[in-house]
Amino acid sequence: MIKGLWWKLTGLGLILFSIIAGQLVGVPDLPVIRETIRNLFYHVPMWFTMFAMFGTSLVYSIKYLSGNKLKNDIMASESVYNGIFFGILGLITGMVWAKSTWGDFWTNDPQLNGAAVSMMAYLAYAILRSSIDEKAMRARISAVYNIFAFMLLVIFLGVLPRLADSSLHPGKGGNSSTMEGLDLTMRLVFYPAAIGWIIISYWILQIRTRKRRLLQSVN
Amino acid sequence: MKEIKELVRKDFLLELRQKYAINGILLYVVSTIFVVQLCFGRIIDESTWIALFWIILLFAAFNAVSKSFVQESTARRLYYYMLAPAVAIVISKIIYNAMLMFILGMLSLLVFIVFMGFPQFNLYLFLPAFLLGCIGIASALTMVSAIASRTGNNAALMAILGFPVVVPLLLLLVNASKLSLKSGLIPAEILQTISALFLIDVVVVILSVILFPYLWRD
Numbered sequence: 001m002i003k004g005l006w007w008k009l010t011g012l013g014l015i016l017f018s019i020i021a022g023q024l025v026g027v028p029d030l031p032v033i034r035e036t037i038r039n040l041f042y043h044v045p046m047w048f049t050m051f052a053m054f055g056t057s058l059v060y061s062i063k064y065l066s067g068n069k070l071k072n073d074i075m076a077s078e079s080v081y082n083g084i085f086f087g088i089l090g091l092i093t094g095m096v097w098a099k100s101t102w103g104d105f106w107t108n109d110p111q112l113n114g115a116a117v118s119m120m121a122y123l124a125y126a127i128l129r130s131s132i133d134e135k136a137m138r139a140r141i142s143a144v145y146n147i148f149a150f151m152l153l154v155i156f157l158g159v160l161p162r163l164a165d166s167s168l169h170p171g172k173g174g175n176s177s178t179m180e181g182l183d184l185t186m187r188l189v190f191y192p193a194a195i196g197w198i199i200i201s202y203w204i205l206q207i208r209t210r211k212r213r214l215l216q217s218v219n
Numbered sequence: 220m221k222e223i224k225e226l227v228r229k230d231f232l233l234e235l236r237q238k239y240a241i242n243g244i245l246l247y248v249v250s251t252i253f254v255v256q257l258c259f260g261r262i263i264d265e266s267t268w269i270a271l272f273w274i275i276l277l278f279a280a281f282n283a284v285s286k287s288f289v290q291e292s293t294a295r296r297l298y299y300y301m302l303a304p305a306v307a308i309v310i311s312k313i314i315y316n317a318m319l320m321f322i323l324g325m326l327s328l329l330v331f332i333v334f335m336g337f338p339q340f341n342l343y344l345f346l347p348a349f350l351l352g353c354i355g356i357a358s359a360l361t362m363v364s365a366i367a368s369r370t371g372n373n374a375a376l377m378a379i380l381g382f383p384v385v386v387p388l389l390l391l392l393v394n395a396s397k398l399s400l401k402s403g404l405i406p407a408e409i410l411q412t413i414s415a416l417f418l419i420d421v422v423v424v425i426l427s428v429i430l431f432p433y434l435w436r437d
Contacts, residue, residue, distance in 0.1 A: 065433055113390065121383035128380060131370045144430045145366050149384060151426055152359070155419055156387035 008203050014196025018045075021189045028183055032101055039097045040186070045194040046090030047115070049201045053083030054122070056205070058150045061143035071213070073139035076146060077129060078208045080122050082201060087119050114157040121149040222303040226311030227318075230287075234319070241319075244282050248327045251275050256334040265338045269396040272331055273389055277356065279323055280385075284316050284360040285377045288368035300435065309365070309431035313358045313424060320357035324349065344399035344409045351416040352392040355423060359384045362427045365434050388419055 002008065022041035030037060060076035063069075094115075095105045106112065128145055132138035234241055255271050263271075299308060328349070363381040367373045395412045398404070 113386075117383050117386050120379075120386075124376075124379045124383060128366070128370065128376060131376060133371075137369065140433055141366055141369050144433050145380060148362060148366075148426055148430060151422060152384055152387055152419075155422060156390075 007199060011196050011199030011203065014192040015200060018189050018193030018196060025185050025189055027186060036097055036100050039093060041189050041193045043090060043093040043097055045197040046086050046093060048194045049197045050083045050086040050090060052198045053079045053086060053201055054150060057083065057146060061146040064139055064143045070135065070139060074209050074212050076143060078212060079205055080125055082205050082208060084122050086201060091115065117156060118153050121153060222307040223311045226303065226308060227315050230315040240286065244279055244323060245326060247282060248275060248279050249330055252330050252334050261336055265400050266397060268335060268338055269393055273393055276324055276327055277385065277389060279327060280320055280356050280360055281378065281381060283319055283323060284357060285364050287312055287316055287361060288365050289373055305432040305435040306428055309427050312361050313427060316357040316361050317354045320353040324353045338400060341399040341404050344404065344412065345396060347413050348392060348395040348416055351420055352388065355388045355416065355420040356385055358423045358427060359388065365431060369434060391416055
């Protein structure tokens with residue numbers, strides 16, 4: 001019997017529901033976007049999940065600095081790696097969507113810049129970790145960098161897009177808004193998708209940290 | 220307070236005694252600007268001017284700030300550890316680096332104007348943004364150099380760790396510079412940009428003060 005089976009099944013069920021219903025429900029026929037609007041169900045949850053993971057890693061980094069327990073460091077680093085994985089998925093799904101609606105895989109857009117810079121910051125975090133050998137020192141220094149980078153990224157993603165006001169993304173100047181004008185049926189698919197992916201990402205995180213702890217006890 | 224003053228004084232004395240470091244950076248700035256002038260000629264449009272200026276200044280900043288913790292050996296670090304609290308050390312480094320950065324920035328601006336000409340900036344926006352940008356870049360890189368100095372391969376890590384941290388600031392600075400080219404700016408726009416820059420600076424300094432003690436102790 002798998003422990004915590006009910007929430008794992010809930011997560012799986014929500015994702016399955018969103019994948020199937022995402023193809024079937026009627027969507028509003030907006031200019032330019034057309035049927036590609038269905039990608040909203042698959043692309044946006046990736047970013048939500050990535051932020052949930054990076055947020056988790058921030059919490060565990062703060063916990064590590066206040067308690068110096070190595071298990072918190074394992075949680076922090078594994079959630080970063082997990083978040084990077086979902087970030088890459090978000091980039092790929094977004095690029096496919098951008099190609100079909102804006103005509104290019106990459107455009108100069110505040111949201112895209114934010115995504116690129118946060119991926120860079122966390123890849124730098126991974127390199128920083130691999131360049132320090134001593135365990136306690138690696139944990140402490142990477143925790144400091146994690147907190148520092150996250151806070152600056154929050155400003156970057158929170159303040160700058162509002163100042164720029166020229167994003168191609170919906171809800172910002174010069175584009176037909178889908179997020180605010182999201183109709184009820186789309187909401188009913190989108191929110192389960194986001195919640196489902198976040199639940200599954202925590203499951204992945206759990207397995208990864210367990211593996212790391214086992215490896216550590218073997219060595 | 221007294222410790223901060225003494226530490227800043229010490230850093231300036233060190234810089235003046237080994238002049239090759241600061242002179243090297245100045246020569247780097249001048250030669251880069253000269254190369255830019257060779258490539259682009261004098262007449263370039265304003266957005267290219269802005270982009271080139273900030274990129275050159277950014278790399279000068281990386282060069283200038285990256286050595287701020289590397290030159291402190293383990294033994295000397297232990298000595299400081301006994302002499303002054305960690306907060307005093309990080310604040311003194313930030314003040315010193317911000318001053319260094321401001322001087323470097325002013326000199327590069329001067330050289331840049333001589334070689335490339337000066338677009339019609341609104342100085343009420345450009346100068347405060349420039350000052351706040353120098354402080355912000357210097358303090359963010361101070362923290363990054365403290366992190367990088369604790370690892371084996373300092374130079375490469377300084378660049379990859381510093382880049383994501385500085386890019387938000389840099390984008391804001393480029394936007395501010397572009398905005399200051401607009402004619403008929405209203406004070407509200409100026410205030411909004413300046414306050415966003417100020418906010419980033421304050422957050423960076425507060426984070427440094429909170430996080431630096433964890434880097435400092437062994």
